Structure formats: structure tokens, C-alpha cells
Amino acid sequence: MELPPGLFREALEKSNDAIMITDPQLDTPGPRILYVNRAFETMTGYAREDVLGATPRVLQGEKTEKAVLKRLKGALERGETFTGETYNYCRDGTPFLMEWSVYPVKDDSGAVTHYLATLRDVTDRRARLRRSKQLEAVNRIQREVAQGGLDLQRVREKIVETALEITNADAAAVEEAEGDELVYRAVAGRAGELLHWRLPIDESLSGLSYRRQEVLLCEDSRSDDRVRLKEGAQRIGFISGVMVPLVHEHRCYGVFKVFLATPHAFGEEDCQLLELASGVLASALFNAAAFDDEVSRRNLLVDAIPILVSYIDRDRRYQEVNAAYEKWFGISAADIRGKHLWEVLGNEAYETIRPHLDAALSGNSVSYESRIPYASGDQTVHAQYEPHILRNGEVAGAYAVVRDITTLKQAETDFLTGLFNRRKFEALAQNILKSAARYDQDVTLVLMDVDAFKSLNDRFGHLEGDAVLRSIAQRVAGTLRDADTLARWGGEEFVILAPETDAEQGVQLAERVRAAVCDEPFGDAGMVTMSLGVAQWRQGEDLFSLQDRADRALYAAKHQGRNRVVAG
Structure with missing residues (x-):
């Protein structure tokens, strides 16, 4: 009994592996792509109409290893199946490590009529x-x-x-x-x-x-x-x-x-x-x-080693610890080995890290920052857990590397509002603009200033003024997306950098912020307003030029009567 012809195509379309079929041409420019399935489109970001008729070179780039391609061509010239790994590139330019096998398809005479390739993204693995x-x-x-x-x-x-x-x-x-x-x-x-x-x-x-x-x-x-x-x-x-x-x-x-x-x-x-x-x-x-x-x-x-390094088994016991544990917890390393984590860290600290450890012991790589309530006091840490996976696939335990970043976080954070400070904002903004330049994305900066803040301080005192700034930070943060970066710029000024946001969307964002601030009173201080300047980043422009344009727009908002948004 013969299977329906359409069944084979349906099987290819539903395969979880990316599949490509080409003609047999090996001479330059190489084989032409005749078919790709849906999994290929999902993995690479290319629609099939974008690659049909092109060569597999469309996926190659700087990190693609020429030696691997040479081995591929040699195997195909000999009529052999090829299996290998190298880097290919998605449509947006993102590299991924690809594991692929190429099979020659031959007719009854033994001549190669097509090549069939299966491709897998093994970057994470x-x-x-x-x-x-x-x-x-x-x-x-x-x-x-x-x-x-x-x-x-x-x-x-x-x-x-x-x-x-x-x-x-x-x-x-x-x-x-x-x-x-x-x-x-x-x-x-x-x-x-x-x-x-x-x-x-x-x-x-x-x-x-x-x-x-x-x-x-x-x-x-x-x-x-x-x-x-x-x-x-x-x-x-x-x-x-x-x-x-x-x-x-x-x-x-x-x-x-x-x-x-x-x-x-x-x-x-x-x-x-x-x-x-x-x-x-x-x-x-x-x-x-x-x-x-x-x-x-x-x-x-x-x-003297200041970073916690340990090995934790599946029963959540410390099997190996370095000497830094002695300084952190006041217990000898010998006494820590064999103990459950909660016996060393305390129940509250253990419950804080438990979801991350659960993920690692389930076979996942984990990296996180968190404020941990140790018995000796709260500390902000950066932790990395790597599962120890045996050859049979079983997770035997996890390696843990934990470093105290409390001082670093304090250096990045405005002490009054808890927002990023200006120094940290500028460092983050440089990376955001670099990414925007690479991927040709919109970015908008919003600079804002509390209206008549000096008068508010004079009338109600600095304690009330500080309370207003803290409340403003909370209200503004509540209007933003996770992707947006909010910082205290200095004094009564705040700044937002919004990626994938054009000038029109930036003005809408600024209006939401302005409304969030001025619609409700601030305790004894009563109603408070803000003026906001908006500037969309231009290709080739540096951060300081962008800030200057937003600052001029903010000045115009003040000059036009305050409590308003002006785009520059």
C-alpha cells in the first residue's frame, strides 16, 4: 500500500527539526534551496519565500567555520552523509550554534538528485x-x-x-x-x-x-x-x-x-x-x-578567596565548600560539609533562594541577583547555579558560585528613591543605544523636572520634599514597561530611556507619567506637577547629544508654563 504523496510534505512541515532540501549543485555559488519547513522559518527568522532559490550561504557569517564547510563539501563530493556543528545566523543577525546533518538523495542509477539537511539550534545545550x-x-x-x-x-x-x-x-x-x-x-x-x-x-x-x-x-x-x-x-x-x-x-x-x-x-x-x-x-x-x-x-x-564556591547534592546538602564560607557564616568549612542549606543559611534565606536551586536541580542553568536575609544581615548577591548532569542525563547536584555585590549595588543606586543613579543610567544607556544602532531600532529619552520644587522645600521642609521625590519615583515606575530604564538624574530631575519607542510614543509615555504625578495629591505637600522634555535618538547620535536635546525640550516646557510635555 502506497502512502499518499501529500503525507510526506505534511510530515516535513510538522517536524520539530528544521529541514532544508537543495538541488545537487556543489560548484560555486553552491546548491540552491528548493524547500524549507516551518521549523526552519521559526529557528532562523527567514520566511521560506526569502530563501527559496538562494544558497545556504544566506545563513553564514563571520563565526561560520570555513574548515567545517570544507569538510562538508568534501563529504558531499564523495556522496557521503555529513554531520557537523558551526555557527549560522538568524535573519536579525543573531548567531546560533547549529548542529546539522546533510544526506545525499540518489536516484536508481546512484546519481545525486538532491540534498536533504536537518538542522538544530544547540546553542543553549x-x-x-x-x-x-x-x-x-x-x-x-x-x-x-x-x-x-x-x-x-x-x-x-x-x-x-x-x-x-x-x-x-x-x-x-x-x-x-x-x-x-x-x-x-x-x-x-x-x-x-x-x-x-x-x-x-x-x-x-x-x-x-x-x-x-x-x-x-x-x-x-x-x-x-x-x-x-x-x-x-x-x-x-x-x-x-x-x-x-x-x-x-x-x-x-x-x-x-x-x-x-x-x-x-x-x-x-x-x-x-x-x-x-x-x-x-x-x-x-x-x-x-x-x-x-x-x-x-x-x-x-x-x-582569602572572597567568593562562595560550593557543590550541592540533590538532598540539598553541601558536599564541597571553599573557605569563604567560614568568613561569611562563622562556621568551619568542615562543619558545613554534609549540612542542609537551611541549617547553614537559615530558613528565611533558604526560602529566598529555593526556587532558583529547584530550577538548577531540574537541569537548568540559573543566574540571578537577590537580596538575601541572612541571619547576620541582608546582603545583595549575584549567584550562578550550574547543574551537574551525568552521562545518563540524571542531575546529580549543582555547582554554586555566589558573590556579595551589596557595595556595588549601593554604588549604582540612588539612596533616596532606590532608582538607578545617573552614573548607572549612563552606563545602561550606552548599551541600549549601541543595540539600537546595530538593529536600527527607535529609542526615546524623557527628561523630567518637578515644578517649583524649591518652593515646596521652603514651605514644607526637606523631609517632606524627600517624601515627595520617593512617591514620584514610585508613581513613575508604575507607568513603565520592564524594558524602560528609569533613574534619578539629580536633585528633582528624573530620566527615562525607552527602547523601541519613537517620538510620538515617547510623548504618549511622557503624558502618562505627567498624569500619574499630577492627578493625586502628595500628602501635606498637596498637588505637584512636572515638566517633561522628549527627544528621539537619531542614528549616529551619542548619548550626550540626545540628553542635550531632551534638556532643551524640558526648558521649553518650563518656559511655556510648566506641567506639560514638549518634544524636541
């Missing part, structure tokens, strides 16, 4: 596996150091070796300060020939990281104005990289660096992982400088 391996590697270093198995030079070497394991880098180096130079004390990967190499501190990006004691991310040294020695950077293959200062007890010993010969290779996740590894090395350097006794150095090394 590979990222979870990579993250788990990364945290395992960092945990392994901590255990080896804690057990006293590594001297200082071996710690250096272990750190650079692990850096290649936990990032995309193909070169890593430890640079330690000596006079006005940084000296390469340990190297790995393609940096192997640079051992004992010297860099002038005041002429290098590593030196800038050392001087500022800041983590620096270089996306492309060829266009980064901070890189002065551009020819030297390209000669050693430094196109993109991360520099992490080796800081302990307020002293900077040097810089831990990874790099790669391609641009845009690293991100925030790499910076955080390298900070963990650098903390081990900085502690080791501190110990070596402060003590001659090797045992004392190792003991202090364990105590």
Missing part, C-alpha cells in the same frame, strides 16, 4: 555543558590549592591552562608588575613564546587594567582607542581579549589576560569566570609576598 565544565574547572583549582598540592609557579601555570579550558581563548598569560613594566610570568596556548616578555605599563591595555584595577574587555584591538601598541597586539594575535587585575588586600600584583585573534570573542560571562580564577592567583601572590612559610601561605590562600 552547548552553553549549559560548557558552563558546567567551566565551574568544575574553577572548583578543581580551588581544591588543588586548598589541599596544598601547588606551589606559586604551578598556581600561575594552572590558572593560564584553566583559562583556555573555560573560555574561547587560544592564548593566556599572567603578567606581574616589575618596576614600570609587566612581565609575562606564565603563559599558555599561542602565548607560549611570550614567557618573560615585557610590556610598558603606561603604554598597554594590560597596564591600564593594572592602574585602574578594573576588568577590561577589548572587543577589537584594531579599533579600540585604548590600545596604543596596535601593531604589537596584532603581531601576537591579540584582536579581542579580557584583562583582569590581580588584586588582593587593596594591592594589585599584575594582570591576568586571555586573548584571541578574532574580534568580539568574549563576553561578560568570561569576565566573571576569569575573575574567579584571578582571585585564586591574587591570593597566592599575596601569600608569597607576605609569608616565607609554605604551609602558612596555603592556609591563607584558602581563607
Whole structure:
């Protein structure tokens, strides 16, 4: 019994895997696409009419590996099935890691008539596996150091070796300060020939990281104005990289660096992982400088690591903890091991983190920021949980990395209103504008000022004035989307940056804000109004120019009688 012809097409359309069928042409420009299914459209963002007649090159870009494409062509020329992985690109330019298999379809004579390809987006799956391996590697270093198995030079070497394991880098180096130079004390990967190499501190990006004691991310040294020695950077293959200062007890010993010969290779996740590894090395350097006794150095090394790293089993017991737990909770690490989390953290703190831990023990990677009510007091933390997944797919436990960011959050937050402060707003705004430029999106800025606020302060006092500002912050926040960024600009001024919002929509947003403020009285202060200036971002415009146009619009609103919105 033959199956109906339409059944095969229906099966292809309902497949969860993306499917592509091409003609057999392998010579340039390559095979033409004859069919794609709905799953392909969903995965790539391309409608089928956009790709029919085109070649699979439409999905390729900068991160697509030429070596993989060469293997693909070789297999197809031999009439063989090909399976591999490389990066492809969605229609909006977003890269994704694709696992695909290509099968030659042959007629009765053995001639290839078509190629059928199945495609899967494995980006998230590979990222979870990579993250788990990364945290395992960092945990392994901590255990080896804690057990006293590594001297200082071996710690250096272990750190650079692990850096290649936990990032995309193909070169890593430890640079330690000596006079006005940084000296390469340990190297790995393609940096192997640079051992004992010297860099002038005041002429290098590593030196800038050392001087500022800041983590620096270089996306492309060829266009980064901070890189002065551009020819030297390209000669050693430094196109993109991360520099992490080796800081302990307020002293900077040097810089831990990874790099790669391609641009845009690293991100925030790499910076955080390298900070963990650098903390081990900085502690080791501190110990070596402060003590001659090797045992004392190792003991202090364990105590000095300021980030909580642990392994939690499925019963929610600590199986491994680093020495930072002793400082945080006043309990020896030996006494913590084997205890349930709530026995160490307290019930209230445990209930706060429990949903995140549940997700990790269900096989999900988890990253979050939260204010945790520890018994010793509230602390704001950034936590990452990575599931430990066995080969059979079972989740055996989770790796946890927790860092105290209370001070950082205080530095980003306006103490009176709880909103972002101006410094944090400008940092966020730069990223929003960068994304808008890349994807050609609208962005609108709204600058607002409380009318006659000085008079209000004079009549009712500063305490009442502060209460009004706090209430305004709450009312304004209640009118915004999650994507909008609200901050206190200074004094009685506030600012909103609204992505994917044009000038007309920005005026509507500003009117909602104005109404939310002026429609209800503010206690003893009574009715309060605001004037608002609106400016839509223009392609190529920087943040300061955008702010200036919004400020001029705000001035016009004040000049026209206050309690109004003006677009500039």
C-alpha cells in the first residue's frame, strides 16, 4: 500500500527539526534551496519565500567555520552523509550554534538528485555543558590549592591552562608588575613564546587594567582607542581579549589576560569566570609576598578567596565548600560539609533562594541577583547555579558560585528613591543605544523636572520634599514597561530611556507619567506637577547629544508654563 504523496510534505512541515532540501549543485555559488519547513522559518527568522532559490550561504557569517564547510563539501563530493556543528545566523543577525546533518538523495542509477539537511539550534545545550565544565574547572583549582598540592609557579601555570579550558581563548598569560613594566610570568596556548616578555605599563591595555584595577574587555584591538601598541597586539594575535587585575588586600600584583585573534570573542560571562580564577592567583601572590612559610601561605590562600564556591547534592546538602564560607557564616568549612542549606543559611534565606536551586536541580542553568536575609544581615548577591548532569542525563547536584555585590549595588543606586543613579543610567544607556544602532531600532529619552520644587522645600521642609521625590519615583515606575530604564538624574530631575519607542510614543509615555504625578495629591505637600522634555535618538547620535536635546525640550516646557510635555 502506497502512502499518499501529500503525507510526506505534511510530515516535513510538522517536524520539530528544521529541514532544508537543495538541488545537487556543489560548484560555486553552491546548491540552491528548493524547500524549507516551518521549523526552519521559526529557528532562523527567514520566511521560506526569502530563501527559496538562494544558497545556504544566506545563513553564514563571520563565526561560520570555513574548515567545517570544507569538510562538508568534501563529504558531499564523495556522496557521503555529513554531520557537523558551526555557527549560522538568524535573519536579525543573531548567531546560533547549529548542529546539522546533510544526506545525499540518489536516484536508481546512484546519481545525486538532491540534498536533504536537518538542522538544530544547540546553542543553549552547548552553553549549559560548557558552563558546567567551566565551574568544575574553577572548583578543581580551588581544591588543588586548598589541599596544598601547588606551589606559586604551578598556581600561575594552572590558572593560564584553566583559562583556555573555560573560555574561547587560544592564548593566556599572567603578567606581574616589575618596576614600570609587566612581565609575562606564565603563559599558555599561542602565548607560549611570550614567557618573560615585557610590556610598558603606561603604554598597554594590560597596564591600564593594572592602574585602574578594573576588568577590561577589548572587543577589537584594531579599533579600540585604548590600545596604543596596535601593531604589537596584532603581531601576537591579540584582536579581542579580557584583562583582569590581580588584586588582593587593596594591592594589585599584575594582570591576568586571555586573548584571541578574532574580534568580539568574549563576553561578560568570561569576565566573571576569569575573575574567579584571578582571585585564586591574587591570593597566592599575596601569600608569597607576605609569608616565607609554605604551609602558612596555603592556609591563607584558602581563607582569602572572597567568593562562595560550593557543590550541592540533590538532598540539598553541601558536599564541597571553599573557605569563604567560614568568613561569611562563622562556621568551619568542615562543619558545613554534609549540612542542609537551611541549617547553614537559615530558613528565611533558604526560602529566598529555593526556587532558583529547584530550577538548577531540574537541569537548568540559573543566574540571578537577590537580596538575601541572612541571619547576620541582608546582603545583595549575584549567584550562578550550574547543574551537574551525568552521562545518563540524571542531575546529580549543582555547582554554586555566589558573590556579595551589596557595595556595588549601593554604588549604582540612588539612596533616596532606590532608582538607578545617573552614573548607572549612563552606563545602561550606552548599551541600549549601541543595540539600537546595530538593529536600527527607535529609542526615546524623557527628561523630567518637578515644578517649583524649591518652593515646596521652603514651605514644607526637606523631609517632606524627600517624601515627595520617593512617591514620584514610585508613581513613575508604575507607568513603565520592564524594558524602560528609569533613574534619578539629580536633585528633582528624573530620566527615562525607552527602547523601541519613537517620538510620538515617547510623548504618549511622557503624558502618562505627567498624569500619574499630577492627578493625586502628595500628602501635606498637596498637588505637584512636572515638566517633561522628549527627544528621539537619531542614528549616529551619542548619548550626550540626545540628553542635550531632551534638556532643551524640558526648558521649553518650563518656559511655556510648566506641567506639560514638549518634544524636541
